[in-house]
Amino acid sequence: MNITCKGNQISKYFADFLVKRKGVIDASEYKVEIRSYEKLQNYCDCPDFKKNFLGTCKHIEKIVNFKKPSGNLNSPYIEIFLDYSDDINLKVAFPQKIDPAAKLFMLKYLDANKEFKSPHNDVLQVFMRDMESGADPSIFNYIRISDAVAELNRENIIKENINRIQTSHKESIRQNALSGKFLKFPVYDYQIDGMLHLAFSGRAMLADEMGLGKTVQAVAAAALMKEYLNVKKVLVVSPASLKTEWEEQIRKFTDLSTLVLFGPREERLKAYRETQAFFILTNYEQIVRDYEDINNLLQPDLVILDEAQRIKNWKTKTASNIKKLNSKFAFILTGTPIENKIDELYSLTEFIDPRIFGSLFRFNRKYYNFDAEGKTFGFKNLRELHETIKPIMLRRRKDEIAEQLPERIDNNYFVQMTPEQLKRYEEHAYRVSILMSIAKSRPLKPEEHDDLQRRLACMRMLCDTVYILDQTITDSPKVDEVIKILNDIWDNNPERKVIIFSEWVKILELMMNQLVDNKVIFSWHVGTVPQEKRRDEINNFKNNPECKVFLSSDSGGVGLNLQAASVVINMDLPWNPAKLEQRIARAWRKHQKNSVNVINLISENTIEHRMLATLGFKRELADGILDARADFGEIEKPDNRNKFMERLASIMNTSFVEVPGQEDNKEQPLQNNEEQVPCEEKMKQELSVATPPELKICNGLIDSKTGALKGLFAVSNNPETKEKLNDIAKKSNISSDEGVLLINEETYALLQKLSSMGIISFNSSNLSEIYKTKETQVEEEPVWKKKKVLAASIYKKASRDYKMARLLKEGGFDEEYRKPLIDSIKSAAKALFILANESLLEKEPELIPESSIERICSVLKVDADLGFILKLCYSVNEDIASTYPGIYDLTNQIHEITEAKITGYGL
Template identity: 40%
Template sequence: MAKSNATEIKVPSPHDWRTTDTDEINKRRLRAREESFSITNLDARHPVFSNFCVKSGSGLSYSVEIRDVRQRQFACDCVDFRINGLATCKHIEATLLHLEARFRRLFAAAREHGSSRIEVVVDSTADTLHVLNGHGELPRAVAKWFDGDGRLANPHGSGETAVTALQQLREAGFPQIRISQEVAPWLENRRQAEERKQLRHKYELKVQSGAWPAHETKVPLFPYQREGMLHLAFAERALLADEMGLGKTIQAIAACALLHRLGQARCALVVTPASLKTEWEEQIQRFTDLPYQLVFGGRSQRLRAYGLVGSAAKTLTPALSHPMGEGESSSGCRRNQSPSELAPREDGSLSPRRGEDQGEGIPFFTIVNYEQMLADALDVNAHLRPDIVVLDEAQRIKNWSTKTAQAVKRLHSRYAFVLTGTPIENRIDELHSLMDFLNPAVLGPLFRFNRDFYELDDRGRPKAYRNLHQLHVRIKPFMLRRRKADVETELPERTDRNHFVPLTPLQQENYATHEHQVAKLMHAATRRPLTKQEQDKLMRELAMMRMICDTNYILDPEDRECPKLGELEKVLDECREND
């Protein structure tokens, strides 16, 4: 792409958070000039007002839609455009530079006269479809679907019927009709929202009738854990922030099993610290019979593991993914998916086809660690195609600028569960990074988040928080957090058992030696204050008495006797027999 030699664009220092919208637009224009892009027109009949595939230097591709140059009406399927509220992004600015350089006269005419196309776009404010026509009246066959303000005539309808009819009109002789690339995702989001309600209703009826069990695990859940299971499964993309020890892993496993029962998931990807992979294996074995695999080894071995699940699902059409992070597109641009390409369900709604059975021997859970996702995120999207992504100990992505966070946010899935007992450790923008994975639109881009919730000093650096109640309101539908004090009435009563274990003769001898020193110091303390050295010695002697109660080995490596280990072995055997 040709580089522009226009006037230098000035932007604030990256350390100054006091940016205006103009500053943010200039940042994107500057990146469009400085970075390399490959731009391809997807419909050569329209040199300017068309859809373009923009491939960035990273190899990721995005779809850009140019509607009106003068009024700057564009669209891009990157996350930045979707959430920044600026009506542009670096991919759009790069496309405009490309068009201006290659089609100077056509671009100037397009800026002056506008487009002759009939644009069907999403009106996000009214949550409906809107038709735009810059030249003359709408053809009657088009106009009948919209009211006098250009909005969908039946705003309470799904919009799918109108879109299908308009597509047929375009193919039958109205090539000037263009249905925006934003329409298909809008229709899909509405369908999924309605589907969530229907699934929840269906599940509750099945449980009440006894057709389905109330628990999706082999071991019954506590009431608060069942609430967590339902929150994860039916919020679709959710944050579970229970305190440590309340069973976040169990709740996530149960939610995955529930979605499998409902036919919404054939594959779940669990991303966890490497040290916890075997713990997930143990919990899956204990609470469910669904098959699983742990991913280890070199790249070729990992790719085979991902392909094992993906190839078995070639006959299924995965649920439409919710794109995450800047890498939301894969290696190529795709044309818009029309409603007619979605499989009709028995109830008449439109949905991608799903498989009913898991398939014998095909893993449902695939367990990986964060370090593997640095290299494998795009391969997971291409080969594994998970329906659910579970992030365990998700504070690993709290810093949005790390390579780990950026890689994980490229994972695609309809369902996503974020598990962490510490959603905020140091700063509130850590929570922003977690929500950015779940749904970037909730808290918006970081520059707007900083404006909304930070007080900035004269240098543009944060000095205090503000509007925290508004922050809580925004994340409330997505985050569920319980403390032990909140659910203690649902937990079984604590049982304390004291096991008295006699010391060995050598332990008794060593204990008595230190006990004698303590007695001497305590006797001295009854007559006068102890010196600093005596106080330190008293603490050391008491500490050594406690150590000896465990084993002499702590102070004497030659003595390996520990009677407590024998008692502990008996307790563990008893627990195993009672499990």
């Protein structure tokens, strides 16, 4: 390992060092800051240090052992750094001998424990500004600030800026998006929530179920960030087959410039260097090779990973290189954050913020159970895992949104294999059974494990057709069955379009030959089709009424919008349910106008047949962590993992044993972020560091025409406060025409009294609160009171509807009373939902998720029978719900308990 001292250093031991692996071409170089040879106060910008929470790494240990001085083991500087040893905390370390002027300078930012005063972020910003512009050079030389502290300060400024914009503009943005003023077309309310989540989280994941329009939400969020957060370049990384889809969606909803990146490396480099486009559309294969050039030449403000399951396997080169992309903001879009294992979620989250989970070792120890041999046998702490990802991940299911999707009808068609298929299938099955018997007594050798995987794959191929393995045999009962299905479909409706999916291209070739023989026009979309040609195939299927069939491998099962089709035929079943849902979601999604038929072709009495009952555990695991729908306790039981293995074994009708460089962070000087922080915010921060004596209140005086700060209004009994406030105002770049208007506490109390009597009035719209002492602050109304007020206002409507229903019922209107009765139950459920929900809702929801009924029953202790009635009214036709036996009497109980819960809530 090569170690070199970086730059001009006063001390050769307590300095910044560059570390690089010796003898490795293109090895990454990391910067190490050494401030102690005995305490965990050092820093390295390598990925491992930032997420292992040990406070050290191999690069630091190498230097500490190589350079250790014989004398003082701690830095001679005042060190400002982040402590990574357990959590991430801002720390200050003083040397044994300290310059008096430097100590006096530092103490005004610190409390009695010599830690930064609260609020830490505000005080840190004041300190950093003073170091950049106001510190005496002699003092500056005694203070050393870690790069990590400077980066934390930049992150805080960005977050605060986002929060200010969100507070000021959120509702106007929502209304503009709903009305179509912000984008070319209005979007759905839930899509606006997704847009706001992405834009105002900065680095976030959108994990909506397939078909809910993640692309549109990301495009809208990027456009929003261009307007409010000065985002200038957006790099979109998607599967190659989806670049055209992105181009279409961007053009449809915005007028923003777009570059679709094709061509050899020389052309791509030229584009990275010269493009002025806002959106740059690339695919994963390009990024694996080009990530360094993108960081150096393109320097995107925002990176969007679409169908981000491509980086879920943290071991792959794709995942490793994608995570080396540098950007201020980042979005991850995926409908399947978990397909097989929970550490797939770890890899996705690592791209957003590697500090959320720390190292993979730490993640596995926290959420997996291990036996004495170190093998996993179940899960633990899954509820905590759900809560950990909740702030960065937004996920909605199709059954949660108010606008209902068209009907989906699933059917399984079972076909018999030919004698030749069966013979070859059983040959592989026999060998698989032998391998699984071996696995009972010992772990399989690598070559045995490979043989097992290969033979299982062959068995699945043979379920489709022998032709996949032997092109001399073209028989396929599945292909014959599809031709019959197509004839039946078109006999009933000749306009219907069909998507046919298979994992294997060879059976699609047989299907293509049959379509040609039957003179059926089709589109061909498989991995070997060039990207430009794929675009033509997709557009032909969408726009040509004569093109009735879309033949696609799983390359088309991701991301494409093919609502022109209303039938999806799966020639085979993928191993995991998420891939199956991805296929179906190409047609069954928003804007689909017709009901969708899903037809799964299954070879009888085969591995494929028995797979139908084996995939529930994976779906339940994903539901539990992502949606908090499943029973965490049941999933975490150690024997449940064993049951899952038993279900896998049932596929074979035998027992089964489980077979066992971060891109360089360039050195950056302390940046001047003055323009990002409003003047009044700076004033607040300065007052948190040094508050003038006896200051009670300080408000900004706002010019009603320009919105600019034109002066300060303050309350204090000390006349010197005015001069000190003037000094702080100048430091905060406030040039006030009016200066500081100072009154004493007695005068302020008199004005308040005159205002309460109606003699005078305050125009609070022209005041901006900057500072208040605790005794002058009006305590904000607690959340439970706000919930109670909102629930009571919603229940008023429920009460009116129930009263109307009773009057109609008693008047003999046996049909007319039913609708207001059901409406009253729905409104009562909304009121209960407001009380039971974890967070405060801003307004009455249009509908509530059916899944929330369970939370109402659990949190508010509502009887299960009444909970069933609430769920019934939301999940079935109103006419059916209104005829449920005893519904009238049960409604009375619902209203009694709703009134009681609202009255007693918070008491």
